[in-house]
Amino acid sequence: MVISKKSLQFLLVTFVACIPLVNFANPTADSLQNQTENVIPVAVAHEEADPSKEKEFNATDLINSHIGDSHDFHIADWNGNAISMPLPIILWTNNGLEVFSSSLFHHDNTGTHEVEVNGQKFVKHNEIIYYADKFKNLSQDDKSAFNFEARPLNFSITKLVFSMFLSVIVLFLLFTSLARSYKKNEMAPKGMAGFLEPLVIFVRDDIAIPNIGEKKYAKFMPYLLTVFFFVWINNLIGLVPFFPFSANLTGNIYFTFVLALITFIITILNANKNYWSHIFSPPVPKALYPIMWPVEIIGMFTKPFALMIRLFANITAGHIIILSLFSLIYIFETAWISPVSGAFVLFMSFLEMLVAALQAYVFTLLSALFIGQAVEEHDHH
Numbered sequence: 001m002v003i004s005k006k007s008l009q010f011l012l013v014t015f016v017a018c019i020p021l022v023n024f025a026n027p028t029a030d031s032l033q034n035q036t037e038n039v040i041p042v043a044v045a046h047e048e049a050d051p052s053k054e055k056e057f058n059a060t061d062l063i064n065s066h067i068g069d070s071h072d073f074h075i076a077d078w079n080g081n082a083i084s085m086p087l088p089i090i091l092w093t094n095n096g097l098e099v100f101s102s103s104l105f106h107h108d109n110t111g112t113h114e115v116e117v118n119g120q121k122f123v124k125h126n127e128i129i130y131y132a133d134k135f136k137n138l139s140q141d142d143k144s145a146f147n148f149e150a151r152p153l154n155f156s157i158t159k160l161v162f163s164m165f166l167s168v169i170v171l172f173l174l175f176t177s178l179a180r181s182y183k184k185n186e187m188a189p190k191g192m193a194g195f196l197e198p199l200v201i202f203v204r205d206d207i208a209i210p211n212i213g214e215k216k217y218a219k220f221m222p223y224l225l226t227v228f229f230f231v232w233i234n235n236l237i238g239l240v241p242f243f244p245f246s247a248n249l250t251g252n253i254y255f256t257f258v259l260a261l262i263t264f265i266i267t268i269l270n271a272n273k274n275y276w277s278h279i280f281s282p283p284v285p286k287a288l289y290p291i292m293w294p295v296e297i298i299g300m301f302t303k304p305f306a307l308m309i310r311l312f313a314n315i316t317a318g319h320i321i322i323l324s325l326f327s328l329i330y331i332f333e334t335a336w337i338s339p340v341s342g343a344f345v346l347f348m349s350f351l352e353m354l355v356a357a358l359q360a361y362v363f364t365l366l367s368a369l370f371i372g373q374a375v376e377e378h379d380h381h
Contacts, residue, residue: 059327067248067319070127070159071102075243082107085243087162091129092153093120102156111135122152129154160255163247167233174229203228203364211368216375220368223266227259228364235315235356239349250359251316253308260308263367264301271374303370307363314359318352 065074073085086103095118104115111125114132121132125143134150135143142150157165174192181193189197208217208224234249249255279296282289325348328341 057327057330059324059331062327063320063323066246066323067251067316068127069252071105071124071129071156072107073159073162073243087157087159089129090155090157091122092155093131094152095120098152127158129156159247160249160252162244163234163237163249166244167230167237167249170233171229199229200225207361207365207368211365211372212375213372219270220266220371223262224364224368227263227367228360231259231311231363232357232360235359236353238315238319239352239356248316248319250311251319253312256308256312259311259363260304263307263370264304266367267303267370267374268300270371272377274376275374303366307366310366311359311363314355318348318355322348322352 071089072087075083075085077083084107086101089098089100089102089104091098098117098120100115100117104117105124106113109124109126111123111130114121114123116122122129123132123135124130125135128143128145128151130138130143130151138147138150145151174196177191178193178196181189181191188194203225204217204221207228208221212220231250237245238248238250240246279300280293282292282296284292322345325341325344329338
């Protein structure tokens with residue numbers, strides 16, 4: 001078996017394509033936080049009035065902090081202080097490029113702490129960085145990641161981007177070790193090669209060939225292998241509950257959008273005449289063409305849309321369920337619930353490990369199916 005070097009090339013292309021988009025992951029989780037934002041000042045005022053009172057546990061905040069993105073990597077809390085690894089802030093502002101550490105915000109995420117860099121002031125609100133002077137005049141509806149008049153372009157290395165770097169490094173090490181193994185030993189694979197080879201053969205024999213065909217499958221194997229292992233590794237990384245893992249990358253709608261978009265572009269660029277004739281000249285009476293054309297064209301876009309939503313929804317739902325079960329211990333504030341909650345969390349964690357592989361398989365399978373439909377040759381008798 002020979003592993004094509006194009007697999008690593010496709011991996012890097014996917015990685016680079018995701019970097020500028022993954023920073024917009026913040027609004028997904030932040031939209032849930034905005035619903036309760038108006039009561040935050042009241043809660044803070046009560047805490048300041050009574051410092052001895054412990055802060056009430058909020059399961060929603062816990063879940064949002066995990067499934068959303070952030071500009072630092074939270075590790076633990078010690079004596080009421082957060083221990084985290086700051087990440088680089090990279091902004092394209094009105095005065096050009098600005099680079100500084102996220103530690104300058106001092107964990108503030110409410111837009112109150114101003115950071116001055118080269119004469120410009122910035123604030124961070126729900127993980128979105130704004131110009132401080134413009135943020136003060138924004139209404140609640142205007143506080144959005146897509147309000148580019150009030151915020152600089154953000155190319156920061158966030159928690160999700162950091163996780164993507166990590167998964168790329170893991171995949172690179174896995175497949176370079178596999179390549180070295182085959183150079184040294186062309187007989188039966190050993191070690192990591194013995195684990196990876198059956199998976200590569202599985203993708204080839206059970207996904208690529210049945211859906212694309214023996215004549216054309218090899219052209220698309222690098223992409224299918226890349227997307228299978230890339231999604232699977234990132235699904236597993238999201239299940240590890242400690243640093244430097246735990247980032248919910250595949251549960252990010254913008255990340256799954258980019259992956260689905262790549263599948264869509266590959267499908268369209270390799271589509272043959274039969275594919276386009278089925279859309280614009282379907283096998284129905286011509287009187288029905290005005291009805292079938294919109295249906296077929298919409299169908300072109302619903303396929304990648306289904307890819308995007310399926311991966312995002314399944315991974316995010318699993319994380320929410322696990323964190324909700326874990327939160328029961330703090331909600332009921334009793335040790336009696338711990339064995340029940342712990343048992344369900346353990347069961348769901350094992351189930352999510354299965355889902356991690358299953359969703360990688362489904363995404364790769366559907367990608368191969370859509371590509372196969374585009375390159376399929378019809379026999380004319």
